[in-house]
Amino acid sequence: MTLLDHPTTTATPPALPTWSGAPTDSPWVTTARALVPELAVTAADHDRDGTFVDDGMTLVRERGLMSMLVPAELGGGGATFGEACAVLTALAHGCPATSLTLSMHMHLLAAQVWRHHRDLPAPVLPRVAAEGLVLxxxxxxxxxxxxxxxxxxxxxxxxxxxxxxxxxxxxxxxxxxxxxxxxxxxxxxxxxxxxxxxxxxxxxxxxxxxxxxxxxxxxxxxxxxxxxxxxxxxxxxxAGEWHPVWATVLGCALPLIMATYVGVAEAAVARALALATHRAGRPEMATAVGRMVGHLTTAQDGVAAMVRANDDLRFDATLESAAAALTRKGIVAAAAIGAVERAMEVGGGRAFAAGSGVEQLLRDVHGATYHPLPPAAQERFSGRVALGLDPVGG
CATH class of the missing domain: 2.40.110.10 (Butyryl-CoA Dehydrogenase, subunit A, domain 2)
Structure with a gap:
């Protein structure tokens, strides 16, 4: 049984959030959405067996998603950063692990595009487009x-x-x-x-x-x-000291990574609503669903804000921008986790069962915590920056 063929769920993913600079009629987003059913066929198998999503990565490579961020003049797809985030959100509806793996490649690529926009050397970009390199x-x-x-x-x-x-x-x-x-x-x-x-x-x-x-x-x-x-x-x-390179890395990486987890949360909400249809009239359901949707909206809005701040990989990489990216990462991670936890409540006992899809998504979404920085470290970093202190000192 796949993530999409539970008898009480639907194979049609919900509408994507409207990302800054990424209209829902983007050809890249359309391509990613079309891959969702195919990715979902083996997603649960990879989760059960702990095997690498090589088939998913083959699909995204064949569709040009590995090099979509490479500027067109260097042989790539010339996609915007917002489109890349929206693509990752879409892919997560079919296979969260494929989406997250692609985000790790994409964030390294994005940092090189950031350099390219500043006329700094970025020799890997044409190689990714021409050779299909995976970073x-x-x-x-x-x-x-x-x-x-x-x-x-x-x-x-x-x-x-x-x-x-x-x-x-x-x-x-x-x-x-x-x-x-x-x-x-x-x-x-x-x-x-x-x-x-x-x-x-x-x-x-x-x-x-x-x-x-x-x-x-x-x-x-x-x-x-x-x-x-x-x-x-x-x-x-x-060693052991803050360096401006991290401001570039965080501004490029965190929106992409969190976009995957927003997709996980969206998928869980959709499945929970499908599972709960027979209980929709119960008095407690509207409140539970409202709370779930509130968490999801916060996660979506948080990533949209991260994308806007990124300014299509033309942002100023400062200590303040790094702290803002980390703060928003913490907000999005907590909201995405909250949305999936509420989805378990809305879906009831069916959601708790293996094969519902929600159970796997609950485990997957908790990965958001472990990307830089975990909550306590993020709050300390952002707090020290707000106080005008060395973010890693003290």
């Missing part, structure tokens, strides 16, 4: 301090470490990560780097076995004394 990030786990070890050698670096979670690792072409240079002359540094999955010393260890988003293939990438040339190291920064 894989480990940034969430590394954050300010990073992990692993980098040492200086002639012409580059030798890097070792275990990087997890790395969503999309089974399909990865290039790993975008970082490692600590402990014996740097001026104190510990973090070396940002990219390395092909095909490079000597790179392997994937299948460790991902989680409560939700089980099909993302967020395994451990093992780096065993991998040589990384200087040309593949765009930044070396002090």
């Amino acid at each position: 894989v990030s480990t940034g969430a786990a590394d954050w300010i301090d990073s992990s692993g070890a980098a040492r200086r050698v002639d012409g580059g670096w030798r890097v070792s470490g275990r990087k997890m979670p790395a969503s999309g690792a089974p399909a990865g072409s290039i790993l975008v990560t970082s490692a600590r240079w402990e014996d740097a002359p001026d104190g510990a540094q973090v070396v940002h780097l990219s390395v092909p999955f095909a490079a000597e010393g790179v392997s994937v260890e299948e460790t991902w076995d989680a409560l939700g988003m089980r099909g993302t293939g967020s395994h451990t990438v093992v780096l065993d004394d991998v040589f990384v040339p200087d040309a593949a190291v765009p930044l070396v920064r002090p």
